[in-house]
Each structure stands twice: as C-alpha cells, then as structure tokens.
Amino acid sequence: MKSRDYNEFIIKINLESLRKNPNAGRKVLFINGLTEIESKYIIKENDKYFVITKINEIEIRREIFKGKTPKKSLPLLLSKTISRTVEPVYLLKSEPKYLFSFIPTKIQCSFCNKKFFHTELLSDYLDDDTYTATECPKCHKWDCCNLKFEELSNINKND
Numbered sequence: 464m465k466s467r468d469y470n471e472f473i474i475k476i477n478l479e480s481l482r483k484n485p486n487a488g489r490k491v492l493f494i495n496g497l498t499e500i501e502s503k504y505i506i507k508e509n510d511k512y513f514v515i516t517k518i519n520e521i522e523i524r525r526e527i528f529k530g531k532t533p534k535k536s537l538p539l540l541l542s543k544t545i546s547r548t549v550e551p552v553y554l555l556k557s558e559p560k561y562l563f564s565f566i567p568t569k570i571q572c573s574f575c576n577k578k579f580f581h582t583e584l585l586s587d588y589l590d591d592d593t594y595t596a597t598e599c600p601k602c603h604k605w606d607c608c609n610l611k612f613e614e615l616s617n618i619n620k621n622d
C-alpha cells in the first residue's frame with residue numbers, strides 16, 4: 464500500500480495530562496439547556512387592570528384582569544416560576560475511563576519535507592468517504608504522513 468512509503472511517526476501520550484474521566488462508562492450526557500423564568504403581574508394601564516405574563520422579561524400575554532381590584536401597589540407580582548431544561552446527548556461509544564492529550568511531536572511531510580508539529584496538521588474532507596486528518600500545513604497535500612497514536616495499554620510496555 465502507498466501508506467508504507469510515507470514518513471511514519473509515533474505520537475506519545477502526555478502522561479502529565481492523564482486523568483480519570485468523571486463521565487467514564489456513560490453513554491448519555493446531560494447538558495443544561497435554557498433557563499426560563501415565567502412571571503405574572505397585575506398592572507394598571509388607562510384605568511384598566513391587566514394580567515401580564517412574561518417569559519425571561521419578554522411580555523408574551525396580556526389579559527384583562529377580572530378579579531377584585533388589588534389594593535396593593537402595582538405592578539403586583541402574582542407568580543414566578545423558574546425552570547431549566549436538561550437536554551440529553553447520546554454518545555455512539557461510552558465515555559472512556561481516562562482522558563489525556565498527546566505530546567506535540569515534530570513530524571515531517573512526505574511531499575515537501577518540511578517539519579512541523581503534528582498538532583499543526585490540517586484536516587479536510589470532500590464527503591463522508593473522502594477525508595484526511597493529515598493534511599500538510601505547508602504544501603497542503605493530503606495524507607502527508609503516517610501517525611501512530613500511542614494507546615493507553617502500551618504505556619508500560621514501551622519506554
């Protein structure tokens with residue numbers, strides 16, 4: 464295969480960055496959605512009483528107030544409800560046990576021979592089947608090198 468001729472580099476895990484994932488094993492995460500504050504007031508306008516409903520301080524409804532004339536000063540707060548939506552995010556794979564980052568590693572493009580850090584590589588795609596995660600940031604050729612990312616189970620074996 465053509466990939467065998469390409470420059471190959473091993474990208475090591477930064478052990479300093481290794482930490483336990485607080486969401487390990489979970490397949491669904493919950494993120495906080497919007498906070499909604501609904502409040503109702505009685506107000507007086509042009510000698511008429513109205514019940515105003517506001518959501519997040521924006522008036523969404525105004526109805527004529529039909530109860531007894533309020534004796535308290537206006538606007539009179541009738542109710543206030545605070546609700547927050549929680550949205551589930553479903554993951555294709557369960558969350559890994561550990562989180563970590565990789566050590567930025569000097570690599571070399573197989574086409575233009577320029578050197579740069581692997582973190583500078585670009586990614587690009589045309590469609591779901593045609594993409595690259597190793598586009599040279601200098602000459603912009605696709606698949607400019609072969610990267611092997613260290614896996615957690617290899618940490619003790621090598622080095």
Ligand SMILES: [Zn+2]
Pocket residue numbers: 572573574575576577599600601602603604607
């Ligand atoms: Zn290049």
